[in-house]
Amino acid sequence: MSRPPKRIRSTIIRLCWSAADILCMAIVLFLKRRLATRSHEQALASGKRAGTALFIISSILHRLALQEESISRNIRLTFGDDMAPRDVRRTAKESYQHMAMSIAETLASLSWPESKLHTTFFIKGSEHIDDTLQSNRKLILAGGHYGNWELLVHFPLILGLDKKVVTVMQDFPLHRFSHFLKTMRGNGLDAILFRGKGTPQKVISTLQGNDIVGIILDHHTANQPVIEVPFFQRPAKTQTAPAFLARETGAPVLPVFVRRLRTDPTKHMISIYPAIQSNPLRRYDEDAVSILSYYRTLLEKQIRDDPGQYLWTFIPWE
Numbered sequence: 263m264s265r266p267p268k269r270i271r272s273t274i275i276r277l278c279w280s281a282a283d284i285l286c287m288a289i290v291l292f293l294k295r296r297l298a299t300r301s302h303e304q305a306l307a308s309g310k311r312a313g314t315a316l317f318i319i320s321s322i323l324h325r326l327a328l329q330e331e332s333i334s335r336n337i338r339l340t341f342g343d344d345m346a347p348r349d350v351r352r353t354a355k356e357s358y359q360h361m362a363m364s365i366a367e368t369l370a371s372l373s374w375p376e377s378k379l380h381t382t383f384f385i386k387g388s389e390h391i392d393d394t395l396q397s398n399r400k401l402i403l404a405g406g407h408y409g410n411w412e413l414l415v416h417f418p419l420i421l422g423l424d425k426k427v428v429t430v431m432q433d434f435p436l437h438r439f440s441h442f443l444k445t446m447r448g449n450g451l452d453a454i455l456f457r458g459k460g461t462p463q464k465v466i467s468t469l470q471g472n473d474i475v476g477i478i479l480d481h482h483t484a485n486q487p488v489i490e491v492p493f494f495q496r497p498a499k500t501q502t503a504p505a506f507l508a509r510e511t512g513a514p515v516l517p518v519f520v521r522r523l524r525t526d527p528t529k530h531m532i533s534i535y536p537a538i539q540s541n542p543l544r545r546y547d548e549d550a551v552s553i554l555s556y557y558r559t560l561l562e563k564q565i566r567d568d569p570g571q572y573l574w575t576f577i578p579w580e
Contacts, residue, residue, distance in 0.1 A: 279435040287438045290369070297370040302382075302528045309366030313359030320358070333357055336574045340494050345569075356570025360522070364410040371413065372446060379416050383520075387534035388421065391516060394537045395425075399472035400513040401537075403427075404504050406480040406561045407573035409520040413530060414476070415447045417518070420532070428468045429476040430503075462506070469511040477504055479554075480561055481576050489547065491555040493562055498578035500558060505550035508540035515539075515553055517560045521571060535560055 297305050317333075324331045330338075334354040337345065345353070371379075394401055405411055418427045429447065465475055482488050482501040489505075490497035504515045514537035523529045538556050541549055565572045 283436040283438045286436055287442060290439065290442060293366070294369045294372065297366055298373045300370065302367070302370065302378075305366045305370040306363050306527050309363035310359045312366070313362030314355065316362060317355045317358035333574045336577045337569065340574075340577060341569070353569045354574070357572065357574050360571050361573065363522075363527070364412065367410055368412040368446070371416075376419065379420060382528065382530060383413075383416075383420050384523075384529065384531045385420070385534070386531060387536075390534045390536050391421065394514055394516055398512070398514055399425075400469045400511060401474045402469070402504050402507055402513050402515045403474060403476040404515050404517045404557050405476065405478050406519060406564070407478060407576075408480075408561065408564050409522055409571050410530065411478060411520060412447070414518065414520055414532070417476075417532065418474075423474070426468070426471075426473040427476060428465070428473060430465060462503075465503075465507060466510055469507060469513045475507065475513075479504060479557070480578070481573075482578070489550050489554060491551055491558050493558045493578060496579055498558060500554045500578065502550050502554070504557070505540070505546075505553045508553060509542070509546060509549060512540065515557070517557050519561070519564050521564065521568060524568070533564075 297308070300308070320333070321331045331354060334350050337353050337357075338347075338350050341350070374382075391401075403417070405414055415429075417423075418425070431444065431447070468475055479501050482499060486501045486503070487506075488499040489502050491500050492498070493500075507513060508515050516537040517535040518532065520530050520532050523531060538553055540553065544552070
């Protein structure tokens with residue numbers, strides 16, 4: 263049986279993406295309405311139940327396909343003999359629960375008053391951002407897919423920053439959902455740029471205007487420049503954007519991570535670490551390795567402290 267013409271295949275693919283986009287938005291808007299009437303604790307409980315169900319379904323489907331469950335596999339490949347098989351499975355289950363809890367919490371947070379935000383977060387290391395902004399008015403915030411990273415959009419409000427904060431996100435074929443994410447994140451940030459033509463120059467202009475740029479850099483896409491730096495005792499591909507921007511603008515890179523507290527899941531700790539500067543006297547590749555190795559070392563520490571709060575759908579050495 264011959265394949266349909268390329269134009270027809272492209273149309274079918276476009277229609278499938280459009281249908282998936284509509285379905286995704288219908289689910290998101292339904293959840294948003296439901297969660298708006300629930301307490302923080304109720305939203306987290308709903309998310310945890312959904313995460314447990316997803317873990318069970320994923321485990322069954324992978325078993326039927328005679329495959330190792332994907333999240334468990336990535337955790338095992340990362341920790342190796344340092345984590346027992348039963349702990350790998352427990353961590354995978356916690357990761358599913360955490361992902362679903364974070365989605366429920368993020369949607370619920372859209373209706374939170376400002377006072378609720380100030381009681382939800384604790385800050386550790388705020389002196390590092392104060393010291394950095396005193397000596398250099400521009401700044402690159404480097405985060406990761408750890409904890410409920412979506413709540414970092416409230417970072418400027420929580421710290422009372424009176425500066426413009428811009429973040430860069432990847433555009434993808436679910437255009438309605440992509441627009442929803444941009445709008446949602448825009449509630450806490452002054453501007454969001456989609457990756458695309460002219461993005462580096464736009465970001466450089468932002469930093470040259472003495473503003474703040476936020477980047478989540480532990481994952482990368484196929485078209486992004488990367489460099490390998492140590493992560494869990496092996497070379498890990500890491501996008502070079504922060505190192506490039508630091509080199510071009512002189513802006514320091516400040517690692518920032520958020521973690522849900524085990525003692526009270528409704529509370530989060532934002533940890534801010536000392537900034538690292540680009541060194542123009544070094545070759546660019548050496549400079550990039552220094553900056554990104556520092557970031558990866560701190561991210562690894564966060565993950566080792568609580569691996570269930572990391573997004574294990576991607577590992578950087580595959």
